[in-house]
Amino acid sequence: MPPTHPFAANPLKTKADLQQACISLLAPLAAHTSPGGARIRLGFTGTHYDEVAAQLEGFSRPLWGLSALLAGGYPADQFPEAENWRRGLESGTDPAGEEFWGYSRAKDQRMVEMAAIGYSLAIAPEQLWAPLSDKGKKDLAEWLGAINDKEMPDTNWLWFRVFANLGLAKVGAPHSDERMKADLDHLDTFYLGDGWSRDGPEGVRQLDYYSSSYAIHYAQLVYSKLAADSDPKRCAEYRARGSRFAVDFVHYFDEQGRAIPFGRSMTYRFAMAAFWGALAFADVQPPAPLSWGVIKGLLLRNLRWWSKQEIFNADGTMPIGFVFPNMYMTENYNSPGSPYWCMKAFIPLSLPETHPFWASPEEPYPQSLPLTVALDHPSHIVTRLGGHTFLLSSGQACHYPLRHTAEKYGKFAYSSAFGFCVPTGSFELEQHAADSMLALSDDGAGERWRVRRIALDARIEVDDGVPVLRSGWKPWPDVEVETWLYPPSARAPNWHWRVHRLKTGRKLQGADGGFAIYGQEKSGRALPPFLPETGEGRIEGGVGALAASSAGVSAVLDMSPSHPRTGTVVNVDANANIMATRSVLPTLMSHHEPGDEVWLVTAVFAIPSKEGAEGAPDGWLKAWEVPPALPPSVKARVH
Known part of the structure; x- marks a missing residue:
């Protein structure tokens, strides 16, 4: 029997616990990382997109957790493997380099992975942008900026271009405010009311975890904090939507912490609960009967439940699947690196210990909620x-x-x-x-x-x-x-x-x-x-x-x-x-x-x-x- 994964033995109750949990998921990736750091290859199954994009996915998705870890004050020298991602940002965007990811084309998977990189630049610029060479900064900015004149799917993907530009803006690099505003204006047409957004234009009836934790609400809440000064009216609206949505979304979780499996991309696992961390990141006061302790419990119980499932390979990496390795339930866009979208759940690591999310005692599922809701x-x-x-x-x-x-x-x-x-x-x-x-x-x-x-x-x-x-x-x-x-x-x-x-x-x-x-x-x-x-x-x-x-x-x-x-x-x-x-x-x-x-x-x-x-x-x-x-x-x- 392989040794117990550190994630499975983690009590997952404090910020320090969550930091160690994040590291326990990141550290096994080092053995699968290319010499230049830009590509992580975790398996041999294929996707509808090319292999380079799949290995970029393996590189980028862990950044959702790593950047929050570093932004929250975790010393980089205590996790030396973090240097792999900094090097990868340079080697992956160097057009003359062996590990170049390639510029994005229309509806390219590279666009998806730009979201994690833009987010990381925005919340951890000192750790992930400042150390880059001048050439590295120029190459990275050009690589991200190449998304601005390409066709994108009319879905939550538009948020990925928003985050590419937002990250560039936060580090003072060339970006397109016009493109960002146009995308945000269009994304707002997906809004239905009462906090809910569909994943597409009028006529689309798809309101799954992409409408909440995976993409739309998560992105709205993160944007509402990072762009509060430059786009205050929209940010206030996003915070209000998040507050209203929370009152409905809580019903999709049970007392054990499990979320109801529904829709696509179930291999993203505990990203299903990432909305609760994003709500804390955006400093949205939890709406009654929710509280900071309830929000904390919803996220941490979900992580604790996942820690008891068979979700790890013998080398400590995560396979495609749900509670066990499984290819039957996957989509044609699930590469071996896809499951690491779950790292979005670690966003509270960017918050200080004094934040009410961490300072409040964890509370159980609120029994005052109605037992059945339509x-x-x-x-x-x-x-x-x-x-x-x-x-x-x-x-x-x-x-x-x-x-x-x-x-x-x-x-x-x-x-x-x-x-x-x-x-x-x-x-x-x-x-x-x-x-x-x-x-x-x-x-x-x-x-x-x-x-x-x-x-x-x-x-x-x-x-x-x-x-x-x-x-x-x-x-x-x-x-x-x-x-x-x-x-x-x-x-x-x-x-x-x-x-x-x-x-x-x-x-x-x-x-x-x-x-x-x-x-x-x-x-x-x-x-x-x-x-x-x-x-x-x-x-x-x-x-x-x-x-x-x-x-x-x-x-x-x-x-x-x-x-x-x-x-x-x-x-x-x-x-x-x-x-x-x-x-x-x-x-x-x-x-x-x-x-x-x-x-x-x-x-x-x-x-x-x-x-x-x-x-x-x-x-x-x-x-x-x-x-x-x-x-x-x-x-x-x-x-």
Whole structure:
């Protein structure tokens, strides 16, 4: 067994702890750094962009953490490897040098990596700019400035050009105020209100972690501090947006510190919580019921949770994946250096010990927050009922070809405890891995399945005082599905409901899946038929399906009024789930004839294990065996 990574043994409670955690992630990169320091090669997998850009990514992304570390007063001589990045800034931008990164072209990955460099120059100029030679400064300024006349994607990428210019401005180098203002003006058109921004122009419905921690809100907050004197009105607006957004974003985290996996770029890991550090960096007074202690806890608990996951190679570097190395769930822009976007979470290291973020005692997750909230802009209903934090979703979709786009945006539910699955292939349900989805097949053999990617006319309605998420779907021209998603109630906290009205002009098979769950018993073998004395196993057949393991319980129950379905537990392909290497999926199977118009009602049951415990809490079996009555509004709808 390799030695325990220092990050895993770190208590992650103080600034000194976080400094050591940052160093423990940076130090292993030295063995993979080129002689001139400009390229870091961490693996051999490819991306849609060139290899030089991939190795630039390996160099630049750690700078999000290193520059904050140095800006916050950590002595450079106590981390001598920092010199690699200073040398790399010179060798990577020297057009005549062997390690030259190349000037950016239109829509070039180099543009993305300029953001970390511009940010680093802005917050740590004495450590990373001042030591450069005159030629090095000139080359770096020209390399960054080359972004200003190139076409960029109409997305959060525009922030990368803002930061390239902002960094140059902060060190007194040539830059374009006009370009920066034009980009900021356009980025502001992405704003929807109530703190939320979409990741693109009008018509784009994509409000994932790029809208918060990865890019947009993070960038707005950083800009609001660094440009407060030159652009005060805009900076004040960004601070107000951050304050308002925090009140919604807190619902995406649970008491353990986990964030709900949703959308793309999950390999960025604890960058999901970087917004909280950026809020502190911008000195935004936390809005009630949040406080500095709560903000601190949200970030540090997230880091502590990640420190217990299998996220390190034997040499101390981070692989592509989520809680374990995994290529199935990646995007075509994930290089071996991509995971180091997570270093954005270290931004509080730039703050002094006297800042209220560090000076305040850490506080737990605020219990005064509502247990269930409906968030109109992202089209999410988020709840903490049932022992885990999860969201119901309809309406979002990536606006360009993205690997597993339906699974990252189109599922009915996403959970901080159970994660989500992506397909490993396209043959039968085991490979399709359609958790929290209705999958339909028209091939007669159940080999190929379609799932929802685009939710039509998605909106949140109120039904008997309860928020309900309603949407449509047309998998084929002669097939229509309308779906209503109902959150759990205080009387039945472990159950939520989905209602489908299916009209079909062709013969179909249907598979309605619950949450995928770890599918091995304590011995490490596959789950056997359920044994009450051990609390482990699977139940299938009849009108329901259940799987119980050390991860808790997941089940589905058919409550359709007139079209009965059969329960089965699908053995999901290994590594399809982003949180469990071996998982199973309780599923309801149905058959439909041409001309059918039927109501399908699914009761989804889930209880995750508690932190530090194995299996669901005592009493769960009775809760499963005595399901609650359908909500009155559901009864009224389907009868």
